[in-house]
Amino acid sequence: MTSPQRVRLRLSWQHPEFRAILYQIIVVGLVALAAWYLISNTLHNLAMRNIATGFGFLDREAGFAIGESVIAYSPSDTYRRAILVGIVNTLRVSVIGLVFATILGVVIGIARLSSNWLVSRLASCYVEFIRNVPLLLQLLIWYAIVVELLPGTRSALHPLPGVYMSNRGLLIPSIEGPSVLAVAIALGLALLASALIARGQRVAQRTTGKQYRFWPWLAGLCLALPLAGWMLTGQEMHVEVPHRTGFNFEGGWALSPELFALLVGLITYTAGFIAEIVRAGIQAVDRGQWEAAQSLSLPRGRVLRLVILPQALRVIVPPTTSQYLNLIKNSSLAVAIGYPDLVAVVNTTLNQTGQAIEGILIIMGAYMTVSLAVSLLMNWYNKRIALVER
Amino acid sequence: MKIVHIAATAVLSLCLAGIAQAGQTFEAVKKRGFVQCGVSTNLPGFAFTDGKGEWQGIDVDTCRAIAAAMFGDAKKFKVVPLTTQARFTALQSGEVDVLTRNTTQTMSRDTTLGLIGVGVNFYDSQGIMVTKDANVTSAKNLAGATICVLPGTTTELNLTDWFRGLKMSFKPVLLDTVDEIKRAFASGRCDGITMDKSQLALARINYGNADKYVILPEALSKEPLGPMVRQGDEAWFNVVRWSLNALLEAEEYNLTSKNVDEVVKSNTAPHIQRILGTTPGMGKGLGLDDKWAYNIIKQVGNYGEIFDRSLGAASPMKLDRGLNALYNKGGLMYGWPIR
Numbered sequence: 001m002t003s004p005q006r007v008r009l010r011l012s013w014q015h016p017e018f019r020a021i022l023y024q025i026i027v028v029g030l031v032a033l034a035a036w037y038l039i040s041n042t043l044h045n046l047a048m049r050n051i052a053t054g055f056g057f058l059d060r061e062a063g064f065a066i067g068e069s070v071i072a073y074s075p076s077d078t079y080r081r082a083i084l085v086g087i088v089n090t091l092r093v094s095v096i097g098l099v100f101a102t103i104l105g106v107v108i109g110i111a112r113l114s115s116n117w118l119v120s121r122l123a124s125c126y127v128e129f130i131r132n133v134p135l136l137l138q139l140l141i142w143y144a145i146v147v148e149l150l151p152g153t154r155s156a157l158h159p160l161p162g163v164y165m166s167n168r169g170l171l172i173p174s175i176e177g178p179s180v181l182a183v184a185i186a187l188g189l190a191l192l193a194s195a196l197i198a199r200g201q202r203v204a205q206r207t208t209g210k211q212y213r214f215w216p217w218l219a220g221l222c223l224a225l226p227l228a229g230w231m232l233t234g235q236e237m238h239v240e241v242p243h244r245t246g247f248n249f250e251g252g253w254a255l256s257p258e259l260f261a262l263l264v265g266l267i268t269y270t271a272g273f274i275a276e277i278v279r280a281g282i283q284a285v286d287r288g289q290w291e292a293a294q295s296l297s298l299p300r301g302r303v304l305r306l307v308i309l310p311q312a313l314r315v316i317v318p319p320t321t322s323q324y325l326n327l328i329k330n331s332s333l334a335v336a337i338g339y340p341d342l343v344a345v346v347n348t349t350l351n352q353t354g355q356a357i358e359g360i361l362i363i364m365g366a367y368m369t370v371s372l373a374v375s376l377l378m379n380w381y382n383k384r385i386a387l388v389e390r
Numbered sequence: 391m392k393i394v395h396i397a398a399t400a401v402l403s404l405c406l407a408g409i410a411q412a413g414q415t416f417e418a419v420k421k422r423g424f425v426q427c428g429v430s431t432n433l434p435g436f437a438f439t440d441g442k443g444e445w446q447g448i449d450v451d452t453c454r455a456i457a458a459a460m461f462g463d464a465k466k467f468k469v470v471p472l473t474t475q476a477r478f479t480a481l482q483s484g485e486v487d488v489l490t491r492n493t494t495q496t497m498s499r500d501t502t503l504g505l506i507g508v509g510v511n512f513y514d515s516q517g518i519m520v521t522k523d524a525n526v527t528s529a530k531n532l533a534g535a536t537i538c539v540l541p542g543t544t545t546e547l548n549l550t551d552w553f554r555g556l557k558m559s560f561k562p563v564l565l566d567t568v569d570e571i572k573r574a575f576a577s578g579r580c581d582g583i584t585m586d587k588s589q590l591a592l593a594r595i596n597y598g599n600a601d602k603y604v605i606l607p608e609a610l611s612k613e614p615l616g617p618m619v620r621q622g623d624e625a626w627f628n629v630v631r632w633s634l635n636a637l638l639e640a641e642e643y644n645l646t647s648k649n650v651d652e653v654v655k656s657n658t659a660p661h662i663q664r665i666l667g668t669t670p671g672m673g674k675g676l677g678l679d680d681k682w683a684y685n686i687i688k689q690v691g692n693y694g695e696i697f698d699r700s701l702g703a704a705s706p707m708k709l710d711r712g713l714n715a716l717y718n719k720g721g722l723m724y725g726w727p728i729r
Contacts (some may be wrong), residue, residue, distance in 0.1 A: 049482055049504035050621055065550045065562045075550045144573075152578035167579050168536065191405040224571055247524075247535040247581050249562070257579065258563070335541075338565045338574075344541060348564070351542030356479050 002077050009380070042357070058083070065346055066340045070257055072278045079349050086345030087366055091340065093259070094328045095369065097266045101327060102320075104267060105274025112279045123275065130272035136333055138269055143261035143337040150257075153248065162241040164249060167257060174253035177237040186229035190221040258339035262331065270327045274320055281316035282308055313385050320380040325371050332367075342366055397606050416625040416677065419487050424466040426451035428486035431471040433568070434592050435701040435709075436492045436512075445469050448700040449490040452511050452617060454690045455633045456488060459682040464689035474542045478503050481620060488630055489618040492586075494544045499618070508627060509634045511615040511693075513713035513722050514586040515609035519594065522602050524581060529608040533558040538571045540564070548611035549584050565654035570598065582606075586613050592707050628676055636683040637663055638725025640692035642716055647691040650684065665728050672728060683728065693723065 011018060046053050058080040069085045070092055092155045111123035130138075151157060156166035162173040194217060201212040229239065242252030285308050293303040311355050334341040344361060350359030416454055419425055429437035429449050433456025437447040450469060457467035470486050481489045482504055493509035516535065518529050526532060529552070537720075539546050541564040553560045563580055564572045572593055573592065575583045583593070587605065594600045617634070619627050640646075643662055654666050663669040666687075667680035676682060694716075701709045 012701045046504075051482060051504040059666075063550060064546050065553075065560065067562050067564065077552055082459045119391060147574060147579045148577045246533060336566055336570075338538075338563045338570075340564065344564060348546060351475060352547065353501070354478055 020328050033147075046357075049248070052355065053358070055356070055358055057349075057355055060353075062349070062352075064352070065093040066345065067338070068259065068340060079353070082345055082349065083342070083362060084270055085339060086342035088346075089340055090328075090331055090334075090342040090366070091370070093262055093266065093331045093339070094335070096263060097270065097327050097331065099323055100263075100267045101270040101274060101323075104271035107279050108271060108275035109278025109282070112275060113282060127272045127275050130269055131276075135265065135269050135330055136336060139261060139265040139333055139337055142265045143198040143257065146261055162252070163237075164242055165339050168248065169254050169256040169260065171242040171252045171254050173239050173241045174251070175237055176240045179237045182229035182233040183226045184239070186225040187222065190225040193225075194218045194221050256339075258334070258337050262334050262339045262341075266327055266330060269330070273323050273326075277319045277323065278312075279317055281312035281314075284315045285311045310385070312389060314382075315380060317382045317385065321375060321382075324374050324378065328370055328374065329367060394677045400420055415484075415487055415620060415623040416629065419460060423461070424468055425453060425457045425460060425488065426468050426470055426486045427456070428472045428477055428480050428489040428491050430492050431473060433492055433589070435588060435705065435707055437469070437471070439488075445567040446700065448512060449492055451690055451696045451700065452490045452634070452637075453488070456490075456630055456687045457677075458685040458689045459629060459633045459636070459678060461684045462679055462681065464685070468616055474540065478505065481505055481618060484620075487619070487626070492615050493618055495616055495618070496544065504621050505618045506621050506627065508617045508619055508630045510614045510722075511634060512588070512615040514588050514613040514615055515544055515713075516584060516611040516613060517587040517590050517605050517607075517609065518582045518584045519575075519590045519605045520582040521605055522604050524527055526604070526606065529606045529610070530556060530580065532560065534560065536561040536563060536579070538563045538565055538574050538583045540568065540571065540585070541566065544613070545584060545586070546609065552610045568593070584610065587613075588701060588707070588709060589729065591709055595706060623632045625677055628719070629678065632676060632728065633682075633686060635726045635728060636665065636686050637690075637693040637696065638716070638723055639728055640683070640687045640725075641694040641723075642718070642725055645687050645692060647688055650687045654684065661727075661729065693725075 013019060037067060043053065059078050061075075062077055062079045062082040063075050064072055064082070066082060066085050068089070070088045071085060073081060073085045108123045108126060111119050112271065114120045114123070150167040153166050153168050156164040156168075158164055164171040195212075197217050198214055201214060205211055240251045242249040242254075244250075282304075289307055289311065290303060293307040294300075298306070331341055332343040335344045335347065338344075346359045346363050350356050353359075408593075418456045427450075429445070429447075432438050433447070435447055436449045437445060440446045453467050453469060454464040458464040460466070470480065472480050472486075472489075472491060474553045477489055477491050477493065478499075480486050488508075489505075490511070492512075495510065498690060499505060500507055506659055517533070520526050532553075533556075537549060537560055539549055539562055546562070546564070549560075549562065563574065565574055568585070568589070571583055571585075576597065583590070585593070587609075590605050594603050594605065597603060617630050619630055638698075640650075643665070645662070645665070650666070653662060654668060657663070660669065663673055667673060667682070670680045673680035673682050679685075691699075697711065701707050702711065711719070711721055713722050715723065717724040
C-alpha cells in the first residue's frame with residue numbers, strides 16, 4: 001500500500017493480485033473439501049460395516065509378548081505401552097544407525113579420494129556393491145550369516161571370559177547396581193564440559209594466539225566426575241557375567257541377532273550413499289583451496305579438516321539429511337528379520353484388534369514426527385554452517 | 391457454499407451406492423459370474439499351487455464348492471492370496487466375497503470386524519515342536535525357551551497365554567513367513583516353533599529327517615478354522631454355510647464324486663434325493679438351482695475326499711482325521727440336515 005506503483009486492492013477480475021488470492025482460496029478450499037469427503041466417507045463406510053473405530057483399544061491389555069525391549073514391558077501391559085516399546089526400539093536402531101553410518105560414510109568417502117590406488121579402488125567397490133543390492137536382501141543375508149554360521153547355545157563360542165557368541169546373539173558381562181546411572185550421567189557431563197572448555201580454548205586462541213592444552217582437562221574431568229558419582233551413590237557396582245541356565249543365558253548384556261543384522265545392514269547400506277555424498281562434497285571445493293592451504297605448508301590432514309571440509313559441508317549436509325531420513329524409514333524393514341520395531345508391533349496390534357486405519361495412522365504419525373525432528377535439526381545445522389557472506 | 395454442499399452430498403451418495411454391498415454380495419457374485427475367495431499365500435494342505443500351477447488345498451476346495459453351488463461350475467472362482475495382515479481388510483472392503491483362509495473363528499473377530507464366521511472346515515489346535523536333543527517331553531518344561539512364531543495371528547497370543555498361565559518366561563522371535571521360521575529353527579535360532587499342529591506335521595516332513603523333531607503333546611489352544619463373510623447378507627451367508635454342510639452330508643451318506651451319478655439314478659431314499667435335487671425344492675430357498683449340492687459332490691467331492699487329497703492319506707502330510715472325522719467316527723464333523 002505504501003509504494004507508489006502498487007494499486008489499491010480492488011475486487012475485480014482485472015486486478016491480478018485479487019485473482020491470485022482468489023485462486024489460492026479456491027485451491028485450499030478444494031483440498032479441504034477432498035479431505036473432508038475422504039474422512040467422512042471412510043467413517044460412514046466403517047459404521048455401515050459395523051467395524052469398530054477409534055483409539056479406545058489403546059488402553060486394552062495387549063496380551064502378546066515382545067522379544068526385546070529397552071523399557072519394561074510384559075504381556076499384561078496395554079497396547080499403548082506395546083506401541084511405545086516399538087517406537088523406542090525404532091529410535092534405538094535409528095540413533096545408533098545414524099551415528100555409525102555417518103562415521104563409516106565419511107571414512108569411505110575420504111578413502112575414495114585417497115591417492116593410494118588400492119584404498120580408493122576398494123572404497124569404490126564397496127560403494128558400488130552396497131548401493132546396487134536391495135537393502136532387504138542385504139538384511140536377510142546378514143541375518144542368515146549370524147543365524148546359520150554361528151553355533152547354537154550349547155556350543156557357543158567363548159573368545160573371552162564372560163563373552164559368549166552364538167546364534168542367539170552376543171553376550172557380554174554387564175555392569176549392574178544403583179551407581180551405574182549416576183556414573184553414566186557424570187561421564188556425559190564430563191564430556192559436555194570438555195566440549196565447552198575446548199570451545200573456550202579455541203576462542204581464546206583466536207584472540208591471544210596462544211595454544212592451550214586440552215587433553216589434561218579431558219582426562220581429569222572424565223576420571224573425576226564419574227568417580228564423584230560413584231562415591232555419592234554408595235559405591236554399589238558389580239559386574240554380572242552371563243551364565244547358562246536351561247535353554248538360555250541369564251544375566252549380562254545381550255545383542256540379539258535381529259538387532260545386530262538390522263544395525264549392520266542399515267549402517268553399511270546408508271554409509272555407501274553417505275560416502276558418495278562426502279566425495280562429491282569434497283570434490284566440489286575448488287582445487288585452488290588445496291593449493292592455497294598447502295602453500296601455507298599445512299599438512300594434508302589439517303588442510304582437509306580446517307579448509308576443505310568446512311566448505312564441503314555446505315554441499316554435504318542437505319543430501320545427507322535425506323539419507324538420514326531414508327535410514328529411519330528403512331528401519332521398518334525390521335519386520336522381515338524379526339526385530340520388534342514400531343511396524344512389527346503395530347502389525348500385531350492391528351491384527352488382534354482389527355483397527356487397521358488407526359494402526360496405520362499411528363505408524364505414519366510416529367515416522368513423521370521422528371523424520372520432521374531430524375529434518376529440523378539438520379536444517380538448523382545447515383543454516384549454521386552456511387556461507388556467511390561478508 | 392450450499393451448492394458445494396449439495397454437490398458433495400450427491401457425489402458421496404453416488405460413491406456409496408457403488409461400494410455399499412450390504413445384502414448384495416449374493417447379487418454381485420451372481421452378476422460377476424465367479425466367486426472371489428481370499429486364501430493363504432502358500433500354506434500346503436490348505437491353499438497352495440501344485441506342479442501345474444493350479445491352486446489346491448482344503449481352503450481352495452471349499453471355494454470350489456461354493457462356486458459349484460452358485461454357478462454349477464466349480465471352475466468359476468478366483469483366489470486372492472492374502473497375508474494374515476491383509477485378510478480381514480480385503481473381506482471388509484469387498485475385494486473378496488468370502489475368506490476361506492485357514493482363519494480361526496473367535497468372538498472378537500465376529501463382533502468387532504463387521505464380519506461373521508460361517509462354520510468350520512478344519513478343527514485344529516496349536517502345538518509346539520522342538521528338536522529331539524532338547525530332551526523335552528512336555529510344553530510345561532520350556533521355561534526360558536526362545537520360540538519362533540508368525541506375527542499377527544491368534545498363534546502369537548495363545549503362545550503368550552500359555553507361558554503366562556504357567557508363570558514362565560519365554561522369548562518370542564517373530565518372523566514373517568513360515569519359510570523364515572523353519573530356517574531359523576533348523577539353524578537353532580529358536581528352541582521351538584509354534585503353529586497349528588497340521589502345519590507342524592508338514593514342517594516336520596519338509597525337514598527330511600522327521601525323527602530329529604518332536605511335536606509336544608500339549609494343545610495350546612482350540613483353533614476352529616473356517617470361512618468368514620461380511621455381516622448383513624444372509625443370502626450369501628447361507629450359500630457358504632450350506633455348501634459346507636453339503637460336503638459333510640455327502641460324506642456321511644457315502645456320496646462321492648465317483649458314485650454320485652449312479653446314486654442319482656438308483657437310490658430312492660428321500661434324504662438322498664433331497665440333497666441331490668431329484669426331489670425339487672431345496673435349492674429355491676438358497677436362490678440356487680436344485681442341483682446345487684449334486685454339483686458340489688460331482689465336481690469337488692465330499693469332505694472326506696477333499697481331506698484325503700489335501701491333508702490325509704493321499705497327500706504328503708498323511709494327517710489322521712482326528713477331530714476332523716465325522717461325528718459317528720469319533721470326530722467333530724457333523725453335517726446339518728439338508729431338508
